[in-house]
Amino acid sequence: MSVFENELEELRGNILKLGYMVENAIRDSVSSLVERDTKLAEEVIKRDHLINALDVKIDEECVRLIALRQPMARDLRLITTAMKITTDLERMGDLAVNIAERAIELNQEPQLKPFVNIPKMAKIAQSMVRDALDSFVTGCSRLPYEVIKRDDEVDDLTVKNFEELLAFMIKDPKNIPLAIKRTYVAKYLERIADHATNICEMIIYMCKGKMIRHTEIT
């Protein structure tokens, strides 16, 4: 393997590492909410700087590779994809922090109702992140297309969650502050799934050289 190919391999490795950290942040932030574990929520918030630092490192590495290696064709597409993926992953980390913040607030109050939709959404969103990163490494398959389709399930659950909470709010306005915070959490998860979709769209670009963003996919 040439020195350049080793550098690309290291870049792939760093993206995977970042993905792993983000996946954990999402899982732990949702656990901290569902299990009412404030300590875990604080940990997620505390760990976020590691995600930020790796994001910056990956960006700098990509710029260095573009400047010094003048990559072409699939190398160029890999590096530009890595730059965009890292931004999406870092944003997911921030959203996990937001979930953890809402968890800390919600954990101080009695529970409005048991969590049903949010754990489901979290499970799908996490699987989207994991599969998106898998397809980044394993290369070109149908997987990124399938992941993009899963985004609809998360969107549907966001709506369902809101409707249920709305009923609580109508029943008793005293529920509003807690219900709103729970709709926020659902919104954060919905955004996480959107970022996973972005990642998949970039992976399809990396494979095929075709931008499918803002188009109907088949």
Added chain:
Amino acid sequence: MVESKNIFEIKNFSIWYGNFQAVKDINLSIKSNRITAIIGPSGCGKSTLLRALNRMNDLIISSRATGQMLFHDVDIYDKDTDVIELRRRVGMVFQKPNPFPSSVYENVAYGPKLRGIKKKSILDGIVEQALIKADLWKEVKDKLNDSGLSLSGGQMQRLCIARSLAQEPEVILFDEPTSALDPISTAHIENLLQELQKTVTIVIVTHNMQQAARISHYTAFMYIGELIEFGDTNTIFVNPVNKLTEEYITGRFG
């Protein structure tokens, strides 16, 4: 980009040196007022193909061509082609700057004089215009009588471009025009080519892929005499179709 017509149509075209087939059955169109780059490893036939565009290969005794090389829909390999006139219309600039061992003025005026232009005032105008177009006028206007060989490498190459422009060509062929130049002179020539392209069709052979990527509109990739891939430059360098092209431009060749 405005649609551009094909100035050259190359059809099933081959070049042989004795029994060796240097260019194999190539089909390619060259668009007018565009820069077309030909890239490929050493010995792939790219310079041979370039020289075929104004029949410079005729100078190699053993060479022969088959197929068609249409320039404005006329096959330049027809028997009654006026090769001198062809080479006026399709000029050439080489790898190493090769001014004539005469003054800057004479280098540029040589072609027009051969064409029969004798009047000093007309020649002066042609020389000045060609040197302006080649972006050399400001540097040499006070030393037109100095030897062309006294100029720097980059200036000599621009002098050769001016010499070619004085013939009012429709096409200029460039064979590795900057490989003997430093980066600043190279950037100067690259800018110049992009200026000239507005009035002249340019075909350039280059080993420097970044150069092809920087300045050309279309890129042809050749390998062992064959045209492997031809397309707009952006596609070739971002998302080439052919595996061999990709291996070559990402430096994973061989």
